Structures are given as structure tokens and as C-alpha cells.
Amino acid sequence: MNLTIASLKQAYQSGETTPQQLIHSLLEQAATLDSVWIHLLSAAEIQPYIDALADKPMADHPLWGVPFAIKDNIDLAGIPTTAGCLEFTYVPLKSAYVVEQLIAAGAIPLGKTNLDQFATGLVGTRSPFGATPNAFNPKYISGGSSSGSAVATAKGVVSFALGTDTAGSGRVPACFNNLVGLKATKGLLSTSGVVPACRSLDCVSVFALTAVDAKSVFAVAAEFDKLDCYSRQNPQSNIGQVAIPNSFTFAVPQPEQLAFFGDTYYQKAFTQSVELLEQMGGTKVELDFAPLLDAAKLLYEGPWVAERYVATKDIVDNNPAAMLDVIYQIISAGAELSAADTFSALYKLQAMKQITDELVAGVDVLVTPTAGTHYTIAEIMEQPIARNSNLGYYTNFMNLLDLAAVAVPTQFTDNNMPFGITIFSSAFSDQKLLTLAERIQQQAALPLGATEYQYQDEDNALANSAGNIDVLVCGAHLSGMVLNWQLTERGAWLTQTTTSAAKYRMYAVPGVVERPAMIRHDANGVAFEVQVWTMPVSEFGSFVEGIAQPLGIGKVELADGTWVTGFIAEGYAASIGKDISEFGSWRKYKAS
Template identity: 55%
Template sequence: MTQQNMTIAALQQAYKEGTLTPKQVIKDALERCEQYLDHNIWIELFSLEQLQPYLDALDDSNMADKPLYGIPFAIKDNIELAGFPVTAGCEAYAYTPDKSAFVVQQLIDAGAIPLGKTNLDQFATGLVGVRSPEKWGPCHNSFDKDYISGGSSSGSAVAVALGLVSFSLGTDTAGSGRVPAAFNNLIGLKPTRGLLSTDGVVPACRSLDCVSIFSLTTDDANTVFNVAAEFDANDAFARPNVDTNKGNYGKVGDISFNFAVPQAEQLNFFGNTEYAEQFEKSVKHLENLGGKKHIIDFEPFFTAARLLYEGPWVAERRMATEGVDRHAMLQVIQDILATQEEARADDLFKAEYKLQACRQQVREVLACYDFILTPTAGTTYTIEQVQADPIKLNSNLGHYTNFMNLLDCSAIAVPTGFITSGLPFGVTLFSRAFSDARLLTYANLMQQSLRLPLGAIELECPDSSAPIAGTGDRITLAVCGAHLQGQPLNYQLTERGGVFLEKTVTANAYKLYALAGGPPMRPGLVRDKQGTAIEIELWSIPTATLGSFLAGIAAPLGLGKLEVTDGRWVTGFICESYGLDDAMDITAFGSWREYLLNK
């Protein structure tokens, strides 16, 4: 059977041209699913008859009004779909909801068709994909059935990798939406916590849970994200998206960017030298694309990660399974839930204080760089290896993932290569909350430049249809201090779709002052007949985001007109005269960077 191109753009084009219908796509997908039953992908695969109501709903629909018209997708079986049982990988827990999870309903309303409910590590507790009862069995890797698929969103990832659906929903509390992406050559988006509603999702750790997206391309991930990221007032943990995180996804223009990696001695590949080599290749590739690498101390991230299973958050997992006979669970799940049973309220507060200290330590690090890069996982294992040592090996896989939601980060897993066995390798790009569009943009840069085949189906990587990120009506903005590349507030430009234009200087008519206060430290630029040329950067940002940028500028600074050395007048930072009362004249340094290096 010929493999159908299941990317959203390809299916939409076929529908427009009349060469395919949604029913043909669904029928073909169900037939291909039968070929992969031994991969243990599904807890329940729907029949064509069960899917007919979804197809019928498209009959009177306008494709232009439904961004996911006729697009098949899979649902991890800890997420509710009306009229179909939810098991969370445990038969004793099963129940049938009368309405769909908010995020699922958003997708269906946009025209997507759910093909079935997918296998998972029981109660979404695991990163391996083998913690499923014998009835469903371990989910097998899409490249090599002897290897783990990654978990807990195992079936969701493998279904996309084998071209059975266009995208799928997983959940990601500790890495469950990224590790399976890495092991199956997929894009795995773990959005900002709260952007995708968890109403109708069986909780693992409710305060940390996140619905995730698996796709073949970043374009598809972005399309699904834009549909799914609707604020849900019924979800106590929901957060509305911010304007700077909307509409800024696309291709990276001809600009430099800054990324950070952990210190070499903090990287752990658990003896897998090929994974270490692949990560180094990924770093070099980003440098060749214009990225400037920075080295950071990763210990605050690791400290936060250890809190997830060594601290009182395990109690949240026990709360999620209250009322379920512990003996109905797999032994490994019982063992995990049995830890930290003696934790007290003061233990929770001690852990929260430690976590808050980590948050403070990483706050400026997250603000300084366009993204931080790590391996998604340090190694991979066979199913047999994991079954022989289920706790330790699972823990190894969370080395680079467990801290993300505790530290309120957004993240995306991206395929970057293959090891000699043919298994895929991937990296994760992450940053602070509400950086989803920016991370997708840099993930798109990597996918488009590497041109790896998609999933496990040898489908050629298509050209991205996205525009240059943040293009449209734009304004040139001059910055001279904390908004320069590599400085703590530069993210306020990049997250608004800002594009670096050039490094230059002002006319010979300005003085530079180090203002009182901070952090962050900031300079003030003042026009003065006795002044000189001061280093600046010119950036292009969409005029639609200029208002929010201006609103974030603290007195005594503001925006006004500034003269560039070539005679142009552009919008730039200026300083009110009263702000100089306690300021230090640093004009002699000629630039804010030189002052910081030599002060």
C-alpha cells in the first residue's frame, strides 16, 4: 500500500484539488493501522462506522472555516473523547465520559477526525512506553520493535511516526511529550503550561500537567497549536496566551541568534558515545546557521528536576489515582506511588522554597538567550533492558526533561540525526513560558536546514510554507543597552518577532549614562552637543507589537527619535533628564557592552 503524505498541508491541498476525500483518507489510514497491530499502538482503534458522524459533520462545512478539515489525529487514552472509554492504561479505572476534553473538542470543531485512543505508560507515569498491562502490551518503537517507543505518550508518537495520523495529542508532565518524539523522529511540542486546557484530562500531577502535540513538521505543530491554545475558563490551571506568542511563528530571517548549552561535565549520555557525538553535531549545525553558543551552569535545572520524584509532588500522583485499587496497577506504578508516603506539609513548603530558589537562579538565564539546547534524552534502551531495570533506566531518560514544568518552561523536541543502528536522535529547545512561537520558529530553522525524512516512513521533508517570522508592517528600532543581543531584555524583541538588522553607532551627538537601580542594569542615552558616537543595534519589529513593547519600558526611559551615524532618524531609547541625577557618565566607553566588560 502506497504511503499517503499525511502532513496537514498535503492533505488540505489534495482536498482542494479533489484528488482525495476525508473518507478515503480515513479508510486508508484504518487499513494501514491493521498492518501495525503488533506495535501495540492502540487501546481502542475506531471503526469506519464509529467515525462516520465526524465525516458527516464535514459535509456541510466550508474548508476555509475549518483549519483541520478532514485531518486524522490520535488521542492519548488519558484524554476524554465523548462516548468512548478512558482507561489511562488501567482497566479497573475505565469510565466513559459524556463530553470531550476541551482541547479535543477544539480540534474536532476545527474539522479534525479522531482515529482512536492510544496506548500509554499506565496513569502517564513513565518515559519508556512499556508500562502497559498485558492486554495492550508494550508499545514498540517505530524504527526497531526491539526498542522502546518512549513514554508515557507512546502510542500517540508511534501513530504519527508510522504515518497513520497527521498529528496526535499526548500529555507531558515530566517529558512524556518529548522523549517519544526523540525516539520516533518527530516534532514534540510541550507548550507553555496552561495554554492547552487540561479539562477532561486524567491528571498525573495536576499542577504540572500539560497537553502536548506530536507532528511530522513544525508547520503542522504550529497549525494544531493555534487551534488548541484557546483559553478555557473551566480549567483552574488555564492561562490565556499573550499577544507576543501569537502569529510570530515562521522562518528565521538572515539574523544571528544566541543559544546556551550545559557545561560539558554536566552532560550525561549514560555511556552512549553516539548520542554524545550527535549532540555535538547539532550544536555545530546551529553555529553554522548563525547561532552563537554560550555555556551555562545547569545545576539549578537539575536541582529542580530531582524534586519531581524525590519530593512531595509524588503525592499529586497518588491523589490522581484515589479510589483505584492499588493492586489493579502495575507493580512498577505501585512502587512509584509508594514513595514519599511520609511526606508532611512542611516537606512540601521546604520543596517549594528550594524550587523557588531554582526559579530565581534560572530567570535571567532564560531571558538572556533565544533558547537553551539539550539532548532530549541521553540514550535509549531496548524493551528487554527497561523491563529488567524499570526504575533506574526510566529515571535516566528524564535527565533533561523533568524540570521543565516545575520551572514553567516551554519546550520543543526536534529530530537532528540518526545513529549507526538507524535509530533517530533529537534535541530539545526550551525557554521561559510563552515562548512557544519563537521556539517553533527555531525548530523550523533546524528542520528545514537538516531536511531529514519525516517520521519512520521515509517521507521527504517538505518546504515550510511559513513566512519570515513576524513579517508585515514593521518599524526600525534602535537599542543601546539591556535589549542588545545577549543582554537580559533582548527576549522582549525576539518574542515580538523582532529581527536584527545591523550593528552601528549614533551620530556624534550623544552621551551614555549608567542609570541607578536594577536589575537589570540599564543605560540612558541623551543627546548632547558635547557627545560622541555610541554603539547601537537596529532591529525591525512589527508595529502591532510596538505598543506592548512600549508599555514595558520603565521610567526614566522612553521611545523617541534618535540620529544614526549615516543621518537617518529612527525610533530609539531616550532618557528623561531627571533620570541622570544619580547616574554615572560612561560615555568614554563608547558602548554599554564595553562598560559592562570593564566596569
């Protein structure tokens, strides 16, 4: 079934299924997936989480009955954590802080997922538990290190999954499996109970079928953890919906800085993705990404490899045979780095960050391909280090420079494989990025992961139930029109552009600002261009207060037969206004 959070909530409320029935079915499906799970919970292990829902009213628990997966370097109480290495295995007494938040909100863990050993890799093949195949074509890599979490989500056996992202592990697998991948601002999702890779850079990431679902998970998970010395408070400006203008600027690398490693499919897909952003109202700006790309090299060519050594020192020094050869080769090099190397790199990084902050401040978002190419498993086996390094070209700099990022699918390539871009900006811009990712998904209208379900705007239903309201506008409040600011300043965002049912007449009413009065006429009505905007309920009262007669708020029928709260007018507007129905659009009337 469709496991988006809104769809699942509707299925529970209607009685179509129950958590008990759903989880039983999902466990059967999950067991058929190849090299996705390191520990799939048994029915007995999962039953306490289902039973606990009886004391958690659905209305008060935003993730009630929602199944999720956990990368196996993140603790789940009573279940072994391996980090992809059997000799490292331990059984935690308590869950990671972020897992505790999700379970408290009603989410149900389904199992622990496969990963590149010690979260070192972007390929999904560096595991003694087997290479995790891509959700669309098993010849291709799934991406790593959060391979199992991505494929479990794409295959529709969980609604979302937790990964980690130090160098791109929450974004590259999202790209390769047609998912949204949220790499939140460092510290907003606690790493208590997470096996460290680079402790100062590590982030818990979220894989989801939609940006709306990623928002819902983020809202629950982004809680300050006083026991995590890297935890950060989420500012009020990054809580709840954040508007992004309909006309926005986005920066891309200069042409000579784009790298596709000979992959013409991905090169073409990125060009088309840029065009999609321009169709949405974006203005492309080409900027010099040199400081970002130079910073990326520091992650594996600089002293941050020493952090990986610190995290695994006992095994590296005392039991190196427990590690995969490629992992040992990478991490053991960290033992040779000096304090002088570290400070030298920190100075270089600070200079790069200062330049980067200026670049980021000059545009609404920055955009790159999430990855420059998509390798087969055989190609990775031929050159495991060099080709893995290629996959980090657009990702390795992100945490070093303290940026927030969202990977979002935009299309399928000419060889029928997923492609996506990463949109990113400064720390604490997570909600802004998720809002834009939501709009990109609406525009692209791709399937959900590797499932049979199509993306639908109904995914916004969860947001509405959480305290927002849809408002239909037809005139001066349309995007780009004179009163649109009254929506955007209230944090409203564009949900849908469509037409009304062909049952209305429109009249231009004079005033300080000329306004349209839309009156229902079943006999000789026409359809009009309309937009549906979603705004916080807390802002709705002040918005309505500013509406002058003869306009008011009522219900308007859309072309598809649904009804939306929106602008209507009293009947006398026809006697004081000019009939402009022939235009079918306030925008066209004003242009005339």
C-alpha cells in the same frame, strides 16, 4: 500518503482524495500497528466526524479533514478512557476541552492510544495493553508515556497526535521516533477532561511531523478554558509568527553536566547537533545548569509524587492489584509525604527558579539533548526504574520551572536511530521556539517520522494560506545586511536561501543606502544569491511603501523554475548604476 497538513489540504483541494476515502485507508493501516491503540475507532464511530465536515467550509476550518490520535488519558466523548488501567475505565459524556477545539476546527479523531499506565513513565513499556515498539526498530523503546501517540504519528497514520507531558512524555517519544514534540507553556492547552498525573504540572502535548504542523495545531488548541483553574491566557506576543534573529545565542550545559549514560552514539549526535545550530548562525554559550538539574530531582524525589497519589488514590488504596507493580511502587510512596515536605520543596524550587529565570533571560534559547540515551526494551526490563529515571535527566525540570519546550529531530545516529534536541525558554515563548524548530528542520532535512516522505519547505504553504506572504530579497535586506531589520521588525522569518535563475543582471544604485537593482536579461543573465522571507500580509503594505525608485516588487524566477514575489528594478537602473553581475551576490560585492 504524505499527511502533513499542507499536503493533505492540497490533496483534498485537487480531488486526489476525500476524507471518507482517506480515513478508510488509514483505519486499515492503523489496525496493523502493534500495541499502539487501546481503542481504534470503528467506521461507524468515526462517520459522524466525517459527516460534520459538510457544514464546515475548508477555508474557515484550518484542520479540515485532518486525522489525529488521542492519548488514552484524554477524553473523547462516548469512547472509553482507561489511562492504561482497565479497572479505572470510564466513558466520558463530553470530550476534553482541547479535543473539542480540534474537532471544531475540522480535525477527525482516529482513536485512543496506548500509554505508560497513569502517564507514569518515559519508556512506553509500562502498559497492560503491551509495550509499544519503536517506529524504527522494534527492539528499542518508543518512549513514554505518550508512546502510542508518537508511533501513530511517526508511522504516518495520523497527521498529529495529542499526548501529555508532566515529566517529558511529550518530548522523549518525539526524540525516539523522529518527530517534533511541543510541550507548550503550562496552562495554554487546557487539561479539562485529562486524567491528572500531577495536576499542577500537567500539560497536553502535541506530536507532529513538522514544526509548521505543530504551530497549526497550537493555534487552534491554545484557547483559554474558564473551567480549568490552571488555564492561562495566551498573550498577543505569543500568537502568530514570532521572529528569531538569524544570529542567535543558545546555552548548553557545561561539559561535566552532560550525561549520556555510556551512549557514544548520542554523545556524538549531540556534538553534531550543536554544530548544526552554529552553521545556522547560532553562538554557543556554556552555562551552569545546576539549578535546572537540581529541580529535576524534586519531581520524583520530592512531594510532587503525592500529586500522583491524589490522582489515583482510590485504586492505590482499594485495588492495588489493578496497577502494574512498578507503577504502584512509584505512586504509593506519595502517601507518606507530609505538608512539611511539600513546603520545604517549594522553597527550594523557588530559589532554583529565580536563578533559572536569570539564565533564560541571558540567551535566546537553551538547548539539551532530549534524552541522553536510547534503551532497548530488554534493557528497560532489566532496570525499569533506574533507566527510566535516566531518560528524565533533561526533561523533569521543565514544568517545575514553568518553561516552554520543543523537541526537534536533528539527525540519525551511527546505528541508524533517531536523535533530537530540545530547545526551551521562558513561559509564553512557544512561537519563538516553534519558529526556530522550523528552521532546524529545514537545515537538517530529515525524513518525516518513519515515513518515506522527505521534509520539504512546501510545508510553509499552510502558513502562507493563513495570512503570510513570501518575499524574495537580494541585497541590503539579506540576513546580516544593513536593512534586514526592516524584515525582522515586521515579524518576518527566513524561509529559504537559494539562487535566482541565471537570467538576471545586477546593478549597484547609489543612494543614502547603496542598493541592488536586479533586472531580467534572458540572453546574458547570471544567477544571484537570494533569500525568501515570509512575513504577515498585514505588514507587507508598510514594507513595500518604504521601497524607493528604481526598485519595486514583482515576480522573480528561482533556479528551480518557481516564481516568487520579490525585488525587481525598472530598466533605467542600468544607466544610473554599476554593473556588478560578476559577483553573483550583493554580499560578495559589498565585501569587495
